[in-house]
Amino acid sequence: xxxxxxxxxxxxxxxxxxxxxxxxxxxxxxxxxxxxxxxxxxxxxxxxxxxxxxxxxxxxxxxxxxxxxxxxxxxxxxxxxxxxxxxxxxxxxxxxxxxxxxxxxxxxxxxxxxxxxxxxxxxxxxxxxxxxxxxxxxxxxxxxxxxxxxxxxxxxxx
Amino acid sequence: xxxxxxxxxxxxxxxxxxxxxxxxxxxxxxxxxxxxxxxxxxxxxxxxxxxxxxxxxxxxxxxxxxxxxxxxxxxxxxxxxxxxxxxxxxxxxxxxxxxxxxxxxxxxxxxxxxxxxxxxxxxxxxxxxxxxxxxxxxxxxxxxxxxxxxxxxxxxxx
DNA sequence: AGATAAACGTTCGTCGCACTAACGAGGGTA
DNA sequence: TACCCTCGTTAGTGCGACGAACGTTTATCT
Numbered sequence: 402x403x404x405x406x407x408x409x410x411x412x413x414x415x416x417x418x419x420x421x422x423x424x425x426x427x428x429x430x431x432x433x434x435x436x437x438x439x440x441x442x443x444x445x446x447x448x449x450x451x452x453x454x455x456x457x458x459x460x461x462x463x464x465x466x467x468x469x470x471x472x473x474x475x476x477x478x479x480x481x482x483x484x485x486x487x488x489x490x491x492x493x494x495x496x497x498x499x500x501x502x503x504x505x506x507x508x509x510x511x512x513x514x515x516x517x518x519x520x521x522x523x524x525x526x527x528x529x530x531x532x533x534x535x536x537x538x539x540x541x542x543x544x545x546x547x548x549x550x551x552x553x554x555x556x557x558x559x
Numbered sequence: 560x561x562x563x564x565x566x567x568x569x570x571x572x573x574x575x576x577x578x579x580x581x582x583x584x585x586x587x588x589x590x591x592x593x594x595x596x597x598x599x600x601x602x603x604x605x606x607x608x609x610x611x612x613x614x615x616x617x618x619x620x621x622x623x624x625x626x627x628x629x630x631x632x633x634x635x636x637x638x639x640x641x642x643x644x645x646x647x648x649x650x651x652x653x654x655x656x657x658x659x660x661x662x663x664x665x666x667x668x669x670x671x672x673x674x675x676x677x678x679x680x681x682x683x684x685x686x687x688x689x690x691x692x693x694x695x696x697x698x699x700x701x702x703x704x705x706x707x708x709x710x711x712x713x714x715x716x717x
Numbered sequence: 718a719g720a721t722a723a724a725c726g727t728t729c730g731t732c733g734c735a736c737t738a739a740c741g742a743g744g745g746t747a
Numbered sequence: 748t749a750c751c752c753t754c755g756t757t758a759g760t761g762c763g764a765c766g767a768a769c770g771t772t773t774a775t776c777t
Binding site: 407408409410411412413414415416417418419420421422423424425427428429431432447450451453454455462465466467468518521522525526527528529533534536537538540541542543544545546547548 | 565566567568569570571572573574575576577578579580581582583585586587589590605608609612613620623624625626676679680683684685686687691692694695696698699700701702703704705706
Binding site: 495 | 724726728729734
């Protein structure tokens with residue numbers, strides 16, 4: 402008869418890790434679609450923001466600031482440099498490093514991507530009040546700050 | 560000098576989709592590690608819960624209830640059946656279907672996995688008060704409910 | 718000084734999850 | 748009958764997170 406609407410079990414619906422996984426998937430799709438429509442990528446935005454906020458940096462710096470792996474950073478910078486958004490010069494003070502610098506074109510690109518991402522966040526948080534949205538960001542901020550990748554040698558009580 | 564602790568830019572730290580992605584990654588690692596230590600998997604638990612809560616079901620039912628794709632469901636059920644946690648019998652009423660039934664061994668397995676997962680959630684939400692934990696679950700619940708995979712033919716306003 | 722360890726940029730590869738495509742077998746309905 | 752949908756199954760794609768290793772350069776230790 403009523404074929405049971407096949408609802409997700411309550412016990413599953415209440416599991417934080419599960420909710421996080423599903424919500425994160427939705428969020429990545431919302432952001433990814435918008436950025437892909439302009440040939441852009443999550444990671445491009447992160448790098449541009451890091452450069453805009455803290456000035457020129459080495460690739461390793463950018464990697465640590467954005468959380469993008471060094472290995473993946475290479476391709477990102479290749480693309481950003483290919484479109485003239487950044488310059489990549491060898492560091493005269495340390496010849497292992499490259500100095501990555503934001504160009505005016507990169508600044509404009511950043512503004513554009515920022516608009517897209519902001520719009521995606523709006524759609525993501527649409528069912529929440531702005532107060533709830535702030536709460537969510539605050540709670541997630543606490544979690545990410547607490548569960549940071551631990552450096553070897555860092556104090557690790559417990 | 561102070562080489563700048565290489566903090567993540569504030570503009571990045573406030574982006575919901577980014578926070579979700581990072582937190583979800585941490586959460587999946589916490590859960591995954593514990594389950595892997597017992598040769599188990601996220602999906603095993605979800606299936607067992609669905610069977611325990613709503614009784615025997617077809618594979619397609621389980622797929623819809625748990626959000627696991629039919630394609631991935633096959634392997635999961637193979638493993639669960641291999642360890643005697645479920646039985647998989649052809650449905651006499653509809654010979655396309657298999658009827659999946661939870662066995663007593665599956666019930667015990669469920670209890671064990673439930674303990675592991677509960678423990679992982681505790682560690683995940685450790686930095687939050689229990690009230691904050693409930694808030695987080697509630698907010699994520701709203702989001703996942705709102706952004707459901709849309710069925711073809713379903714009303715899709717805006 | 719020389720030896721050793723570390724950090725940098727880079728290439729390549731792995732693992733897991735979400736997801737699609739296609740197919741044969743069966744079932745519902747005109 | 749013909750048509751279309753569902754079911755279980757196999758295979759494969761795309762992407763994000765992550766690790767290994769290498770040559771080069773710099774920092775550290777004795």
